[in-house]
Amino acid sequence: MRNLQEKLKGEIIELLNLEDLQPEDIGNDEPLFGSGVGLDSIDALELIVLLEREYGVKIENPEEGREVFNSINTIAAFIEKNRK
Amino acid sequence: MKGYISGTAAITPQHTFDTGRYLEEWVDHQTSYLSATEPAYREIIDPKLLRRMSRIIKMSVASAYKAMQMAKVEIPGAVIVGTGLGCVQDTEKFLKEIIDNEEGILSPTAFIQSTHNTIAGQIALMLQCPNHNFTFSNRGHSFENALEDALLQLQEGVEHVLVGGADEITPIVHELMGSIRCVSINQEDQLSVLGEGAAFFILTKDQNEQSFAAIEDTVAFNNPLVDDVRGKVVQFLDRNELASADIDLVLMGHNGVADGFFDAMGDLMKENAIAQFKNISGESFTASAYGHHLAAVMLQKQQVFQNTLVSGKFGGSLDRILLYNHYKGVNHTLTLLSKCPS
Known part of the structure; x- marks a missing residue:
């Protein structure tokens, strides 16, 4: 699980071109949207693509997405739970 | 149709963004196309x-x-x-993703950013500007069409318009254009050298404290014969009640390649000082946007930059510049720019 969280941080930084951030700058429970890392709705679309492409997990329900993308920990837990 | 230039800036392969060192240090490009010299964004x-x-x-x-x-x-x-090829870098990225992912799951950002109107849209979003927002993509007249729309907006009562032209090159675009012999791919080629950049202007309906130059008139025409150029220029000067002697500088989009159109123009205006701008900008669909910017800067500074002068002498006051450009002999442009009276 810990490795997955670190991997996710690296992938998110690269995918979203967050040049100012290093993986260690993102806390596992830090909110990714709004006041935390500061991601927005287009980033959410990119994260949906990332999860489906890299981990084979789909987010079907937008309400579910809101909870899943809350933090690195919630994304990692969602992947662990749904990965085949 | 007339518009006053109250602000302008350009990024080109040379130092043109930093007004303090405008064209002072010449950048020597070792590549087969001219990449933009970009600021710290x-x-x-x-x-x-x-x-x-x-x-x-x-x-x-x-x-x-x-x-x-x-x-x-x-x-x-x-x-x-105005943009000829639009956001090519993101278009390439999006197309590559389609191939790599076998038309499967695709990144939304590359798609959103791949459209030609992303530039105008992005500016409007950043400024929260809900006003008229338009993108023209019409080969070598992309900027000219944008300029004409801007002047029409002013004529209809809009106080000020942000108008510009931009194009970028990628190695793939350069390779493709080179392979169809559209641009030079090595130094031995007697073809134009591709360049890239952006030039933007604020045009105002009325002269104000910031205005330093004016676009008096502009005309765009297509596919003339070399012999037609003389008549077009005389007609253009006539409608502005000017003779060739009233022009202080002719600024041409000559790209260093033998060219009957520019020869004809040079012959007609042989008594005038003649300067060029494509040794700075390189060739692109919207290179003329930089030509207009350079003319405005020259009028503002009352200076003809050393690296641009081709023939004749400049002395005294720089009141009127006649810009002539064409893209591949197809899309031709004449614009008359003047210094604003103080």
């Missing part, structure tokens, strides 16, 4: 927004911002952009 654009922008958007947004600052305009009455 992080000092100009919010880094949060910067992370999604491709080069053409960065060049355009930075130039647009600077032109607006010069003109002291916060929200323009219209945003109008």
